[in-house]
Amino acid sequence: MAQFGYGGEILKTDLTQGDIIKLPTDDDSERFLGGRGIAAKLYWDMVPSKARAFDAENCLIFATGPVTGFPRFASCRCQVCGKSPAMEPECFSYANVGGRWGIYLKYAGYDGLAIQGKSDRPVYLYIDNDTVEMRDASHLWGKTAFDTCDSLRTELGKRVGVMAIGPAAENLVAFATMLTDEGGSVSSGLGSVMGSKRLKAIVTVGDKRPVAAEPERLRHLADHVSKVIKIPSGSFPWVIPGRTTAKACYGCGIGCVRHTYKAEDGRYYKSHCQPQDAYRRPAEKYYGGWNEVVLYAERLFDGYGLETCVMQAMIDWLDSCHEEGILGDEQTGLPLAKIGSAEFIEALTRMVTFREGFGDLLARGTLKAAEAIGGRPKELAQYPIYTRASEARDYDPRMLLHHALILATEPRRSISALHEAPHMLWGWLDWKRTSHSDIRSHPGYRGWGGIDQASRTEVGYLTTDLFREIAQSRWGSAAAADYTTYEGKALASKKIQDRTHAKESIILCDPQWPIMYSDATDDFKGDPTLESQIVSAVTGRELDETGLSRIGERIFNLIRAIQVRHGWEGRKGDRLLDHLHDEPLESVFFDPDCLVPDGDGNITSRKGAVVERDEFEKMKSEYYELRGWDVVSGLLTKAGLNSLELSDIAGDLLKKGLLR
Ligand code: SF4
Incomplete structure (x- = not known):
């Protein structure tokens, strides 16, 4: 059984x-x-x-x-x-x-x-x-x-x-x-x-349905979840009136802002968030407004099997190389003057998929392609990209300092860890927008969230005090609610990562979990105990929030062990791409003005900010201490593994000289 x-x-x-x-x-x-x-x-x-x-x-x-x-x-x-x-x-x-x-x-x-x-x-x-x-x-x-x-x-x-x-x-x-x-x-x-x-x-x-240990408790929890979780309102770029329809994934039971649409071939395809962004801006530039090619590109990528997040950055890079006159049609075999058109996206998809000519270089990933070409194309590659896996820059650590260590210590853009800090920010900005005049009177204010402001219906309730209280309980300190300093960010990163690794093991879907705040709870603080209660009701093994987070920490450390065993260079390997330290932030996709809260609860802009190298190294040391890792090398320690009930993996690391 x-x-x-x-x-x-x-x-x-x-x-x-x-x-x-x-x-x-x-x-x-x-x-x-x-x-x-x-x-x-x-x-x-x-x-x-x-x-x-x-x-x-x-x-x-x-x-x-x-x-x-x-x-x-x-x-x-x-x-x-x-x-x-x-x-x-x-x-x-x-x-x-x-x-x-x-x-x-x-x-x-x-x-x-x-x-x-x-x-x-x-x-x-x-x-x-x-x-x-x-x-x-x-x-x-x-x-x-x-x-x-x-x-x-x-x-x-x-x-x-x-x-x-x-x-x-x-x-x-x-x-x-x-x-x-x-x-x-x-x-x-x-x-x-x-x-x-x-x-x-x-x-x-198959026909073997899993059985919950406490079905009645699970039903009550589901009723509670449906009250506490809300689907955001507003007009999102991937929601096209008359063309797309809200449709949850099979078996979700909650839903979010995911949409589908029917194409000319009679088949249904998704229209959702980043994948729809992959070709939206170039297409809007080329056609002078929204065009069906945006959806066409998304399904070309999905059908041939090209990651949208990598393609988005690759197209931006090709565009800037073409604009500077350093890559041309002859050299690449691509109609670069037609970036944004259907003709271009068909050519790019074909050349990368089948590794034709220049497409063979691109098929290795944009950073590797740019590295192979060198010179100015190599320099330009850094702007649209922010991970070593050539993924498009979205939740930039120069604006959201909570993300610097997450990006440095994980193999890819871990999107489910990168949503907590912006979600809190958006809730607070909603409160500022509806309760105060200072956001509107901020000299740089032009709207945020990539969302049409007039369509927003949320009345903000995430006050500065509430934000600090939630930051204290979820991120370990009220200082983490101040987006202008490095204080509290190492602990916040650790807590976010541990929670995310537990979430990805339960598994609960990212847009809806964790519930950081909700006006359907008496204190507006969401319900941090829900995930552990759900697991307990399903498995019959009672877990609390701390116990669940501890499992997430164990999994994170096991993955660290895998990475160092495969050659991740500990402290040296935990790094950001250079431009995040060297190039001042100009804008982010969800807010051209990069507005955040400071320590006094005022709105300020992170435009022009970088992740300062010495502060980053200090944060790393603090983070290693919090994780129980060796501060000099960034390697795991025997004591740390023992405390996480991972002593069975210590022997192999010790043999290879990878444990302190
Ligand atoms: S919440 Fe997650 S599982 Fe549910 S519809 Fe949205 S993306 Fe799919």
Whole structure:
């Protein structure tokens, strides 16, 4: 009998040998919960430190959490992990995807799926309860991810979940995605890891529903959650009146501002947040306003399997190189004067996906391409990018100092950790907007949030005092509510990361969790205990907020151990791209004026700010102390691992000289 909340087994398969093994989940579920936690533990146990992203030894791991499959909590998520080729040097990374696929994996009885080896021909994996088969996929190879999903649903029936890769992943583009449902995509280059294994798709279906330990308590919690969580109102750029419709992911039960639309081919595609931003600004510039090509570009990227966040920055970089006259059509084979047009985006998608000419260079990632070209193109690459995985700059640490250490210590733009500080800021600005005149009278004020101000309906209630109280309880100090100083940011980063790693292991969806504040709670402070209560009601193992955060901390430290074992250089490796230290901030996508609260609760601008190097190094030292790491080297310590019940991983680190 499976534990409450769990499918009960982890499926391991080796595509070289064709072996399929099933292991009990309960060995690791108490210490690592599920999702990112269980995936990281499997990776630690299975992948040798010298394995490269496209080696057979690399393991592609899919893991659901204990709450996956229970509706009404936005918990229809699945975590995907493995060594990613998207960063230099390559390192362990993670992604999160919604939709039915992960739920169906659990319905088949599995909490995780770990895939090693390489097939000698294209295959897809078929998982239907106890039936696990490798099937021929030659007829699917070369198809887009959407066409692959449709073909398999035609063959196998609409009741299946399909996760598929497109041609970019087959061609090992460093930032290739995999895709499910109406465009739920797995980022961080993990699609190309799947391509390297010649695994075109994974089909899941099953009829084993997980059981909660306390169903009545869970129902009460769901009722409470539906009152406390609110879907933001306003006019968002990806909401196109008459064209898109609000549609939650399968099994979410809460919803957010995610939208879908029907294209000319009769199929439904997503229109959501950053992916829709990937080509919006160039298209608006080219056509002089919104154009359908914005949606076309998004589905081209999803279908061929190119990560939108990387493509957005790449297009911005090509545009600035073209504007300065240092890259031209002849050199690149791209119609650069037509950036923003359908013709350009088709050409770019084709060249990168199939690695044609200049596209082969771009397929390695923008930073690597710029590095190879050198000179001014290399300098220009830094502006649209802010991670070593060539991802587009959004929640800039020069404005949000809470993010400096998060970006420096994680392998990619960890979006679910990067939303807390801006969400609090937006709530406070709402209060300023509706209760005070000073935001409107601020000399630089032109609106914020990328949202049409006239359409906003929220009446702000997150006062400065409330902001400080929440910062004290969630981030460890009231000083963290002052966005102009480094004080309290090391502790805030640690707390955000620990909470995020727990959230990605439960798994709960980022736009709705954590609930940092809510006017549906008496004290307006949201409810920080909800996540742990939900886990407790599902699993029957009582956990409180502190216990849950401790699990997140354990998982974060396990991932640190994986990274240093694979060559992450400790303190030296925890770094930001140089321009974040050297180039004054000009603007951010959600606020051209970079407005934040200062220590007195006044509005001030972060325009012109940098992350000062000496302050950053001081923050790092403080952060290492808080984490119980060695301050000089940034390595884990034996005492720290023992206190987190991770002594079983100490031996290997010690042998390699990577433990203090
Ligand atoms: S909150 Fe939004 S993105 Fe998350 S699962 Fe629900 S609909 Fe999908």
